[in-house]
Amino acid sequence: MASLKEVRIRITSVNSTRQITSAMKMVSASKLRKAQNAILNMRPYAQKLHTIMQDITHDLDGSDEGVYAANRGDNQILIITITSNRGLCGAFNSNIVKRAVNLIESKYANQYKKGNVSLMCIGKKGADGLISAGYKPVDIITDVFEHLSFENTVPIAEELMQMFSDSSYDKIILIYNQFKNAAVQLLQEEQLLPIIESGENETSEKEELKANYIFEPSKEEIMEVLVPKAIKVQLYKALLDSFASEHGARMTAMHQATENANELIKELKLKYNKARQASITNEILEIVGGAEALSS
Numbered sequence: 458m459a460s461l462k463e464v465r466i467r468i469t470s471v472n473s474t475r476q477i478t479s480a481m482k483m484v485s486a487s488k489l490r491k492a493q494n495a496i497l498n499m500r501p502y503a504q505k506l507h508t509i510m511q512d513i514t515h516d517l518d519g520s521d522e523g524v525y526a527a528n529r530g531d532n533q534i535l536i537i538t539i540t541s542n543r544g545l546c547g548a549f550n551s552n553i554v555k556r557a558v559n560l561i562e563s564k565y566a567n568q569y570k571k572g573n574v575s576l577m578c579i580g581k582k583g584a585d586g587l588i589s590a591g592y593k594p595v596d597i598i599t600d601v602f603e604h605l606s607f608e609n610t611v612p613i614a615e616e617l618m619q620m621f622s623d624s625s626y627d628k629i630i631l632i633y634n635q636f637k638n639a640a641v642q643l644l645q646e647e648q649l650l651p652i653i654e655s656g657e658n659e660t661s662e663k664e665e666l667k668a669n670y671i672f673e674p675s676k677e678e679i680m681e682v683l684v685p686k687a688i689k690v691q692l693y694k695a696l697l698d699s700f701a702s703e704h705g706a707r708m709t710a711m712h713q714a715t716e717n718a719n720e721l722i723k724e725l726k727l728k729y730n731k732a733r734q735a736s737i738t739n740e741i742l743e744i745v746g747g748a749e750a751l752s753s
Contacts, residue, residue, distance in 0.1 A: 461736065464729040468722060475718035481545065482711035485704045489639060492701035496636055496694070503694040510652070510687045513676055525618065525684050526652050529627040534565050534574045535620070537649070539633035539699040540583030542599050546707035549634060552644055554586035556632050560646065561592075575626070579613075579696070605700055607693050614689040621650045633695045634702035640709050642702040649691060652684060 538557050540550045557576065561569050568574045576594040578584035584597040601609055620626050629650040634642040672679060 461729065461732050464725055464732060468725045468729065471718050471721050471725065475715055475722070478711045478714040478718060482708055482715060485708035485711060486639075489701065489704040489708055492697070492704055493636065496697040496701045499690075499694055499697055503690050506683075506687050506690055510680075510683055513680060513683065524622045525650055525688065528651055529624065531565070531568060531628055532573055533624075533626045533628075534568055535577060535617075535626040535629045536560065536574065537577045537579060537617075537629065537631050538583040538587070539631065539695055540578070540580035540586075541699075541703040542581040542602060543707075544582060545710060546703055547710040549642065549703060549706035550580070550582040550586060553583055553632055553634065554590060556644055556646065557583075557587065558590055558592070560630070560632070580699075601696065602700060605696060607689070610693040610696060611689055614692045615685075617649065617692070618685060618688060626650075631692070631695050633699045634706075635698045636701035636705060639705040642706055645695075645698075647691075647695065649688065652688070 536557055538553050540553050544550065561574055565574050576587055576592055577596045577598070578587065578594045579598045579601060581597070581599045584594050587594055598613065601613065617629055621629060628648065631645070631647045631649050633645055633647075635645045637643055
C-alpha cells in the first residue's frame with residue numbers, strides 16, 4: 458500500500474488538474490455561445506445563397522457557367538482539412554486526420570502515388586496529425602481562428618479560386634466538423650470547387666415550381682458576382698462550423714475529465730483513510746505490545 462505522503466501528493470495533484478479542467482470547461486462554454494450564435498445565424502443565408510446560385514446556373518449553357526463550374530476530372534486534387542490550433546478536445550482533430558487519410562487511400566490512391574494530391578491544413582493540429590501519418594501539407598494556415606471573420610476568410614477563398622481557375626487543381630475538397638450541438642459534431646466531406654448542382658430529382662422538382670424570373674442585369678453578369686460570393690460564404694460557413702464544434706468538443710472533453718478527476722479523488726481519499734487507519738492501528742499495537750513487555 459502507498460504511504461500517506463504519496464497519497465496526499467497524488468490527491469493534491471489531481472485536485473490541481475480538476476481545477477484546470479473545470480476552468481477550461483467554463484471558458485469553452487463561454488466561447489461556444491458566441492460561436493454557436495454565429496453559425497446558426499450564418500446557415501440560412503449560406504443555404505439560400507447556394508439555392509439561388511443553383512437556380513440560376515441550371516438554365517445556363519455549359520460554356521456560360523464560368524470557370525468555377527468547369528469539371529476537369531480528378532487529375533489534380535487539393536484536400537483541405539479544417540482543425541484547431543489547440544488540443545484537449547477529444548477526437549475532434551484526429552477524426553479529421555483519419556477521414557483525410559482514408560479519402561486519399563480509398564479514392565485517390567493512384568493520384569497520390571503520382572504526386573497529384575495535395576493537402577492544405579487550416580489549423581495546427583491537423584497538420585501535426587498528417588505529418589505524423591507520413592503526409593506533407595503544401596500549406597498550413599494557423600492564424601485565421603485568432604480573429605475569425607468573413608474579411609479574414611476572403612483572402613484564403615480568393616487564393617483557392619485563383620488556383621482552381623489557373624488549373625493548378627481540378628477539384629478542391631473540404632473536410633471539417635459540422636456543429637450540431639455541444640456534444641455532437643458531424644464529420645463533413647464537402648466539395649468546394651468546382652461548384653456542383655443539385656441532384657436530378659431535386660432539379661426536376663424545381664423545374665415544376667420554377668418561376669420566370671426577369672434579371673437585371675443579365676444572368677451571366679449576376680453569376681460573375683454571385684458564384685465567387687457563394688464560394689467565399691461556403692468556406693466561411695465551414696470555418697464557423699469547425700470553430701463552434703471545437704469549443705463544443707473541448708467543453709465536453711473537459712467536463713468528462715473533471716468528472717473523472719472527481720471519481721479519482723474519491724478513490725484516493727478512501728485509500729488515504731485506509732492507510733491512515735492502518736497506521737493508527739499499527740501504532741496502537743506497538744504501544745500495547747510495549748506496555749505488556751514492561752509489565753511482564
